[in-house]
Amino acid sequence: MATVLITGGTGLIGRALTKALLEKGYEVIILTRSPAKSTTHTSRLSYAAWDLTAQMVDAAAIIKADHIIHLAGAGVADQRWTKKRKQEIVESRVKSGELLVKTLKETANKVQSVISSSAIGWYGPNDKEQNRGFTEDASPAPDFLGQTCKQWEASIEPVTQLGKRLVKLRTGIVLSKDGGALKEFLKPLHYGIASILGTGRQMISWIHIDDMVRLYITAIEKETMSGVYNAVAPSPVTNKQLIMALARKKRGRFFIPVYVPSFLLKIMLGEMSVEVLKSTTVSCEKLSKDGFVFQYPTITAAVNDIK
Numbered sequence: 198m199a200t201v202l203i204t205g206g207t208g209l210i211g212r213a214l215t216k217a218l219l220e221k222g223y224e225v226i227i228l229t230r231s232p233a234k235s236t237t238h239t240s241r242l243s244y245a246a247w248d249l250t251a252q253m254v255d256a257a258a259i260i261k262a263d264h265i266i267h268l269a270g271a272g273v274a275d276q277r278w279t280k281k282r283k284q285e286i287v288e289s290r291v292k293s294g295e296l297l298v299k300t301l302k303e304t305a306n307k308v309q310s311v312i313s314s315s316a317i318g319w320y321g322p323n324d325k326e327q328n329r330g331f332t333e334d335a336s337p338a339p340d341f342l343g344q345t346c347k348q349w350e351a352s353i354e355p356v357t358q359l360g361k362r363l364v365k366l367r368t369g370i371v372l373s374k375d376g377g378a379l380k381e382f383l384k385p386l387h388y389g390i391a392s393i394l395g396t397g398r399q400m401i402s403w404i405h406i407d408d409m410v411r412l413y414i415t416a417i418e419k420e421t422m423s424g425v426y427n428a429v430a431p432s433p434v435t436n437k438q439l440i441m442a443l444a445r446k447k448r449g450r451f452f453i454p455v456y457v458p459s460f461l462l463k464i465m466l467g468e469m470s471v472e473v474l475k476s477t478t479v480s481c482e483k484l485s486k487d488g489f490v491f492q493y494p495t496i497t498a499a500v501n502d503i504k
């Protein structure tokens with residue numbers, strides 16, 4: 198069975214993807230900054246090191262790989278967007294992409310495809326024409342995330358000149374009970390509070406973790422896939438719809454909806470508040486036309502899966 202190298206495979210998506218790939222019989226190598234921390238080695242799961250500052254990567258791992266899944270990057274919503282953090286968000290993606298390209302160029306290898314994460318941050322806020330959802334041909338937004346995604350995608354693009362098939366997945370908010378945005382949305386519900394952000398009317402384009410994982414595996418296995426795809430479920434919801442669905446699932450009728458005003462979010466989150474208050478409706482039409490069937494197409498289906 199083929200070997201899949203996953204950069205940033207220790208994260209939320211990477212952990213779920215590794216489990217699914219191992220279940221399907223693949224060999225997995227996780228490329229990480231801290232291989233020493235990883236204890237779950239098996240005959241089909243191993244870890245290899247890289248260091249973006251030193252532009253060093255364990256070339257033996259690249260030599261073994263048939264496919265590369267590129268997930269590495271400093272968490273966009275993990276910390277306040279200081280100048281230093283913004284630089285880390287960009288550099289962790291761009292330098293890692295460049296290092297992969299350089300290594301693939303300089304090392305004899307059998308890598309067939311590179312599947313890279315990108316994000317719907319590529320698109321700016323909705324305008325009147327976007328009510329049917331942004332499609333992949335839209336230009337990147339001029340804001341921080343739009344320009345980050347543009348540089349991120351550009352850094353990995355040269356693999357196509359090396360004869361590798363490249364798929365870029367512009368990913369929406371990944372809903373997983375194991376972490377990410379959902380964990381943050383659920384915190385106030387422990388105290389019976391359904392915390393609706395701003396007006397709650399902003400659109401969220403999301404995808405269930407299981408569909409995300411199936412999509413990465415599809416992108417490896419389906420050789421006709423190439424280029425950019427929006428990785429979002431077919432039914433975006435408003436922030437209020439999402440929070441209320443979670444509240445009903447977790448608390449039945451026993452919760453109090455509370456609107457967190459925009460000005461408070463701006464004080465709490467700084468510039469990052471723009472992202473939680475922004476409406477972005479993204480279309481999955483290209484993926485659906487390509488035959489991908491979502492296991493969790495609606496927010497009800499996704500929330501029902503969250504125990």
Ligand SMILES: NC(=O)c1ccc[n+]([C@@H]2O[C@H](COP(=O)([O-])OP(=O)(O)OC[C@H]3O[C@@H](n4cnc5c(N)ncnc54)[C@H](OP(=O)(O)O)[C@@H]3O)[C@@H](O)[C@H]2O)c1
Pocket residue numbers: 204205206207208209210211228229230231249268269270271272273285289293314315316317368369370371372377378
């Ligand atoms: N989860 C979402 O809702 C979502 C939405 C849109 C796009 N995405 C993108 O999808 C990718 C995977 O998402 P995820 O949720 O699995 O992310 P995650 O849990 O934050 O994991 C990302 C991994 O990247 C590595 N990393 C972190 N900081 C780094 C740095 N400064 N330099 C190099 N590597 C670094 C880490 O691996 P090591 O510590 O082992 O090196 C980490 O485990 C990310 O690029 C993310 O931006 C995610």
